[in-house]
Amino acid sequence: MTLAEAAPQALNFDCETGNYHTFCPISCVAWLYQKIEDSFFLVIGTKTCGYFLQNAMGVMIFAEPRYAMAELEEGDISAQLNDYNELKRLCEQIKRDRNPSVIVWIGTCTTEIIKMDLEGLAPKLEGEIGIPIVVARANGLDYAFTQGEDTVLAAMAARCPTKVVESETEERNAIQKLLNFGRKKDEIAATDTEYKDHAPLVLFGSLPDPVVTQLTLELKRQGIKVSGWLPAKRYTELPVIEEGYYVAGVNPFLSRTATTLMRRRKCKLIGAPFPIGPDGTRAWVEKICTVLGIEPQGLAEREAQIWESLEDYLQLIRGKSVFFMGDNLLEISLARFLVRCGMTVQEIGIPYMDKRYQAAELALLESTCNEMGSPLPTIMEKPDNYNQLQRIQDLQPNLVITGMAHANPLEARGISTKWSVEFTFAQIHGFSNARDVLELVTRPLRRNQALANLGWEKLVADV
Numbered sequence: 001m002t003l004a005e006a007a008p009q010a011l012n013f014d015c016e017t018g019n020y021h022t023f024c025p026i027s028c029v030a031w032l033y034q035k036i037e038d039s040f041f042l043v044i045g046t047k048t049c050g051y052f053l054q055n056a057m058g059v060m061i062f063a064e065p066r067y068a069m070a071e072l073e074e075g076d077i078s079a080q081l082n083d084y085n086e087l088k089r090l091c092e093q094i095k096r097d098r099n100p101s102v103i104v105w106i107g108t109c110t111t112e113i114i115k116m117d118l119e120g121l122a123p124k125l126e127g128e129i130g131i132p133i134v135v136a137r138a139n140g141l142d143y144a145f146t147q148g149e150d151t152v153l154a155a156m157a158a159r160c161p162t163k164v165v166e167s168e169t170e171e172r173n174a175i176q177k178l179l180n181f182g183r184k185k186d187e188i189a190a191t192d193t194e195y196k197d198h199a200p201l202v203l204f205g206s207l208p209d210p211v212v213t214q215l216t217l218e219l220k221r222q223g224i225k226v227s228g229w230l231p232a233k234r235y236t237e238l239p240v241i242e243e244g245y246y247v248a249g250v251n252p253f254l255s256r257t258a259t260t261l262m263r264r265r266k267c268k269l270i271g272a273p274f275p276i277g278p279d280g281t282r283a284w285v286e287k288i289c290t291v292l293g294i295e296p297q298g299l300a301e302r303e304a305q306i307w308e309s310l311e312d313y314l315q316l317i318r319g320k321s322v323f324f325m326g327d328n329l330l331e332i333s334l335a336r337f338l339v340r341c342g343m344t345v346q347e348i349g350i351p352y353m354d355k356r357y358q359a360a361e362l363a364l365l366e367s368t369c370n371e372m373g374s375p376l377p378t379i380m381e382k383p384d385n386y387n388q389l390q391r392i393q394d395l396q397p398n399l400v401i402t403g404m405a406h407a408n409p410l411e412a413r414g415i416s417t418k419w420s421v422e423f424t425f426a427q428i429h430g431f432s433n434a435r436d437v438l439e440l441v442t443r444p445l446r447r448n449q450a451l452a453n454l455g456w457e458k459l460v461a462d463v
């Protein structure tokens with residue numbers, strides 16, 4: 001028998017207690033109600049959930065958002081009130097006041113614990129009030145932060161139509177409509193020939209509209225036509241999905257949606273790294289091209305050009321170390337991009353690691369570290385924030401990417417921090433947004449430079 005040799009250069013996976021800070025997944029309503037313009041989100045929970053949303057969404061709550069809390073009372077919990085009638089009353093009121101095309105029910109910890117059968121109630125009520133009701137269990141018991149979007153999109157994937165009537169085709173593909181805006185019919189037909197002949201491709205993941213346009217155009221340069229996005233701008237424009245369609249994700253936290261599309265809708269998943277940073281974007285486009293049998297054109301030059309434009313920011317971070325405490329599942333992609341920028345990643349905390357869905361991203365992280373001569377970081381699933389703080393104390397990283405709970409206390413101890421939640425709301429996908437990612441990463445470092453030599457970077461209270 002020979003001893004198996006441990007591969008010296010393999011990523012190291014570890015798992016802690018899951019005692020860490022993150023946003024509750026119900027926060028996804030904040031960006032999804034803005035993305036899906038004709039939707040209404042009803043969070044069925046308690047005051048705890050309401051307080052969280054009200055605070056986390058900041059100024060947005062003053063803009064008459066299309067979300068509301070169905071606050072459970074004592075009578076709901078002890079089953080003295082009838083869940084169905086209560087929800088019907090609320091949904092009728094929503095229909096009267098806002099007339100949405102879809103109502104999304106967000107299940108919370110409480111509905112889980114009292115086993116409220118939302119999935120059972122929804123179809124009946126849907127039939128009665130005549131508005132589709134989509135149920136997503138985005139609760140804090142099972143998921144973290146961005147995974148909330150994953151549960152909603154997985155539920156919506158089941159609602160995408162299989163066939164569409166010819167007259168509606170143009171209506172449904174809003175992004176194509178946008179690209180064709182102001183053009184005549186024959187001109188549109190002419191541009192259609194610019195596309196290569198390939199199997200239909202649907203992309204999934206909620207991104208701001210400008211980024212959707214950028215990525216769609218990026219693929220158009222390669223002759224690839226995006227048949228639709230899940231989600232679209234409106235619920236009524238959800239893309240047609242038929243068996244055998246290709247699907248590709250734009251974000252690392254969409255593993256349930258990917259699974260639903262593969263298992264229930266019989267789609268073929270293109271497993272690619274995610275289009276974050278110029279390296280990720282190139283790898284993403286390349287992989288899609290390869291799978292669809294298209295020779296990618298001019299990507300190397302395009303990537304090189306973007307890197308060149310980032311040089312001023314790269315000078316600031318090259319050789320510096322970064323520690324991800326982990327709370328939004330974007331960590332692997334961001335770490336891979338930062339290693340390519342010349343940073344050393346000491347630890348990648350992550351709430352949940354789907355090694356299958358993120359396989360291509362993990363492989364790219366590994367090869368990037370090897371190419372850059374950077375040590376392979378430990379990937380810490382379900383981290384323990386307390387232990388992480390001890391490690392931060394020992395390692396003294398140049399930058400810690402973390403939540404608001406630890407940011408100020410770390411700053412007071414002389415450790416620079418970047419608030420992790422900003423990465424989920426900023427535009428970080430595609431070639432042209434690489435600069436925005438570095439804008440965020442370098443901000444604390446630039447501030448430190450500006451305030452250097454004042455002599456009071458450590459101001460922790462003496463106890």
Ligand code: SF4
Binds near residue numbers: 024050108140
């Ligand atoms: S963790 Fe549970 S109780 Fe807390 S806000 Fe989220 S869903 Fe509500």
